[in-house]
Amino acid sequence: MMVTDLPLSKSGKSALEVATGAVKQAGELLLAHLHSNKRIKAKDKNHPVTDVDILSEKAITKFLTDEYPGFGILSEELAPFTPVTGYTWVVDPLAGTSNYILSIPFFCINVALVKDGDIRLGITYDPVRDELFRAERGKGAYLNDSPVHVSEKALLKTALLSFDPGYGHIQGKKLLNLVASLWPEVHGLRSLGSASVSLAYVACGRFDLYVRSYLYPWDIASGILLVEEAGGKVTDWQGKPAGLQSKEIIAANHKLHQKWLNRME
Numbered sequence: 353m354m355v356t357d358l359p360l361s362k363s364g365k366s367a368l369e370v371a372t373g374a375v376k377q378a379g380e381l382l383l384a385h386l387h388s389n390k391r392i393k394a395k396d397k398n399h400p401v402t403d404v405d406i407l408s409e410k411a412i413t414k415f416l417t418d419e420y421p422g423f424g425i426l427s428e429e430l431a432p433f434t435p436v437t438g439y440t441w442v443v444d445p446l447a448g449t450s451n452y453i454l455s456i457p458f459f460c461i462n463v464a465l466v467k468d469g470d471i472r473l474g475i476t477y478d479p480v481r482d483e484l485f486r487a488e489r490g491k492g493a494y495l496n497d498s499p500v501h502v503s504e505k506a507l508l509k510t511a512l513l514s515f516d517p518g519y520g521h522i523q524g525k526k527l528l529n530l531v532a533s534l535w536p537e538v539h540g541l542r543s544l545g546s547a548s549v550s551l552a553y554v555a556c557g558r559f560d561l562y563v564r565s566y567l568y569p570w571d572i573a574s575g576i577l578l579v580e581e582a583g584g585k586v587t588d589w590q591g592k593p594a595g596l597q598s599k600e601i602i603a604a605n606h607k608l609h610q611k612w613l614n615r616m617e
Contacts (some may be wrong), residue, residue: 361587363419368473368486369533370489371416371463371473372484376477377412377415380459381411382479382481385407398498399534400450401449404452405428405449406429408442408445409428409430411447412427412445412461412463415496417568419443422439423441424440424441425443425445426442427442428444428445431499436569438468438469441464441465442463442464442465444462444548444570445526446459446546447460447546447550449555450545451544456545456607457480459549460477460479460546462475462476462571462575464577465473467571469595470486471596473486473488473579474486474488476551478552480597485552485555485578487577488511488573489577493556493577493578500555501556501557502579502583502605505559505608508534508538508561508608511538512538512558512559513531513541513559513560514542514544514554515531515541515542515562520553520556527565528571528615530615542559547567548571550564551586551601556582557582561603561608561612563601564600566600570577572594572601576595582607584603585602588601589602
């Protein structure tokens with residue numbers, strides 16, 4: 353698909369430069385508070401939020417708004433119901449909050465730029481390892497400055513499968529039962545507790561396949577583009593192309609994706 357370049361910011365920077373600056377600043381904040389005492393509350397029984405989530409989100413949204421004052425912002429904590437029309441930033445200031453609370457070093461920051469529902473730019477930043485996964489529509493996917501690609505494995509028995517049951521009881525149980533029925537027909541299993549990190553790992557070939565249910569736009573916006581630009585395929589559990597509103601995803605190279613989809617039928 354032909355995509356025109358994204359508009360420059362108020363100060364003349366590219367959208368990629370602005371998004372990178374925002375996640376790097378938030379990453380420093382997250383690392384500074386990683387081992388500190390955190391104020392924790394529960395949005396519901398499955399979704400804890402800390403004062404650091406809020407600090408990170410405020411820093412990111414200010415950074416983005418200063419540079420692109422006319423763009424909308426859909427963000428997990430402060431603006432979760434913003435309509436995605438025109439140019440809209442989709443922000444997760446701390447993807448993997450439960451891991452972060454326990455100082456488990458698998459969490460990240462997501463920033464994506466969407467134009468009328470089409471994901472044009474995606475960044476997933478892991479501040480612990482200083483790994484910045486980035487993609488622009490039609491321009492490939494990168495880990496820092498190196499191009500990345502999904503794995504080329506074609507058989508489930510050689511595949512490293514990552515999965516998260518999510519918080520939907522019915523779909524989560526379905527996924528757990530399917531994974532149990534496959535073992536030991538796959539090479540290995542991993543569950544990191546972060547959809548965003550797992551999608552980035554599919555994009556760079558660390559994971560061969562990732563399956564998850566119960567998702568929100570900020571969980572997956574950057575990851576969908578990363579996997580697609582890395583040569584992979586991302587759909588819902590029925591095989592329809594994944595988008596911002598997808599609640600379940602399958603992400604893999606095209607061959608493994610089809611094999612997994614066949615097993616779900």
